[in-house]
Amino acid sequence: MSETPIANPVNPAANTGNSADPKPTKRAWVVLGILCFVYILNFLDRQLLAILAKPIQDTLNISDTQLGLITGLYFAFFYCFIAIPVGWLADRTHRVGILSLACGIWSAATLACGLAKSYPQLVIARMTVGFGEAGGVPPSYAIITDYFPKGNRGRALSIFNLGPPIGAALGIAFGAAIAAAFSWRMAFIVLGGIGIVTAIGVALFVKEPPRGAFDKVSDQERQEKAKFWETLKMFFSRKSLMLAALGSGSTQFITYGLGNFTTLYLMRDKGMTLSEVALWYSLIVGFGMGAGILVSGWAIDRFTRKSKQAYALVPAASLALAIPFYLAFVWAPTWEWSLIFLIGPMFLNYFYLSSSVALVQEEVKPNQRVMSGALLLLVMNFIGLGLGPTYVGAASDFFRADFPENSLQIALFTLTPFYVFAIILFLWLAKVLKKESEDAAAAV
Structure with missing residues (x-):
């Protein structure tokens, strides 16, 4: 069975025959920049409701429970489960086309959030945002993996994963500023319009890369269409993939539980204004989270060359270091001290993201990458x-x-045990990865 790489016009380095040290092209970096901007809009639209929680609560008279449902469960129900058939379809068809369509859908729904006159209308618009965003991230993971060779993917995915901190920071800065100057509705309308224009740009400027161009697979495997149930069974039967997903989920229980209520907490409990939030909180999120994600990508590429266990040990160590800073953030008596301590969790809480994504993308077949990313x-x-x-x-x-x-404040304190649970899961993953490496070495 032939393992000769197919011609790759998008990544010429893959055609040279020098598989020892292929390098990403300039086009790859341009595409990465476009996909990162799409992710920025994805996360910005997702977080905008949490950022503007206080004025939305005042306008529509909704409780903390209703706010938690609309920013959490209602959104996630569509976002998580629609991603599976979308991922399967993208593995079999045109990933860039699906990404462009998804961006258009979630952007139009974001605009509709600004027009909502009641809580049920806001719920419907919000769930539609989740429907659209289901087709955003998983295709991007696979496109990036096919533009960048192994050894560069951790760094590339960490740059892509700057989307959340930049999106959150811009959402806080511009969303809060627009809301303070005009109204919270205008923030949704403006950002939704920008997203619709971006969706058209993706379709025009991003080329679909060949599947598995940098991977040692046969021509037949590259051309083979992924089977839905086979990919589903593969993912949920692999202990390493499931532990990465569960460890990441436990970490996100903290990051989303905290992130979706931080603005409300700082304004209601600590006395910050929207203008102060727009400036100071956005800086903490942008620089803290962004620096953490960049450092994590560097650490993954560096340490996984020596041991695959680094995919698990790096996030476990970062979460252990984050705990005292998180407790100090919730305890601090003023918003100024809260923001100072928040730098720690913002930097350390997100090491898991690039690590888990890179592990999953490395461990599955090229024609299973989008759906595997969606399952993660x-x-x-x-x-x-x-x-x-x-x-x-x-x-x-x-x-x-x-x-x-x-x-x-008490509710935020009760998130602390989830740090410990996530650390245990990542340490378990490290043990599994060590055994897999030993078994692979023994089989050679």
């Missing part, structure tokens, strides 16, 4: 995005009867 997102986002904010909102309302002045 299904598990970690249903746990984290679906249940994290829902839990924090319900806990805040539960504690309000006895602690009316600081119920949200």
Whole structure:
């Protein structure tokens, strides 16, 4: 069976025959920049409702529980489960086309959020945002993996994963600034319009790369269409993939539970204004989270060359270091001290992301990458995005009867045990990866 690489006009380095050290092309970096911008819009639109929670609550008279549901479970239900058939379709068809269509859908739905006159209308628009965003990230993972050779993917995926911190920071800065100057509705309308234009740009300027061009697979494997049930069974039967997904989900329970209520917490409990949030909180998110994701990508590429266990040990160590900073952030008596301590969790909480994504993309066949990425997102986002904010909102309302002045603070304190749970799962993953490496070495 032939293993000669197919001609690759998108990545000429793959055609040279020098498979020892292929390099990403200039086009690859341009495409990465475009996909990162799409991810910025993806995350910006996703976080905008949480950022503008206070004025939306005041306008539509919704409770913390309702806010947790609309930013968490209602959104995640469509976002997580629609991603599976979308991922399967993308593995068999045109990934760039699906990404462009998805961007158009979620952007139009974001615009509709700004037009909502009631909580049910906002729920419908929000769920449609989740439907569209289901086709955003998994195809991008696979496109990037086929533009960048092994040894460069951790760095490339970490740059792509700057989408969340940049999107969150811009959402805080511009979303809060627009809301303060005009209204929260205008923020949704403006950002939705930008997304629709971007969707057209993706279709025009991003070329579909050949599947598996940098991977040692046969021509037949490259051309083979992924089977839905086979990919599903493969993912859920691989202990390493499931532990990566569960460890990531436990971490996201913290990051989304915290992130979707931080603005409300800082404004309601600490006395910050929208203008102060737009400046100071956006800087903490942008630089803290962004630096953490960039450093994590460098660490993954560096340490996984020596041992595959680094995919698990790097996020486990970062989460252990984050715990005291997180407790100090929730405890701090003023918003100034809270933001100073928040730098720690913002930097350390996100090492898991590039690590888990890179592990999954490396471990599966090229024609299973989009659906495998979607399955990773299904598990970690249903746990984290679906249940994290829902839990924090319900806990805040539960504690309000006895602690009316600081119920949200107590709810945030109760997220701490999930740090420990996530660390245990990543340490378990490290043990599994070590055994897999030993078994592979013994089989040679």
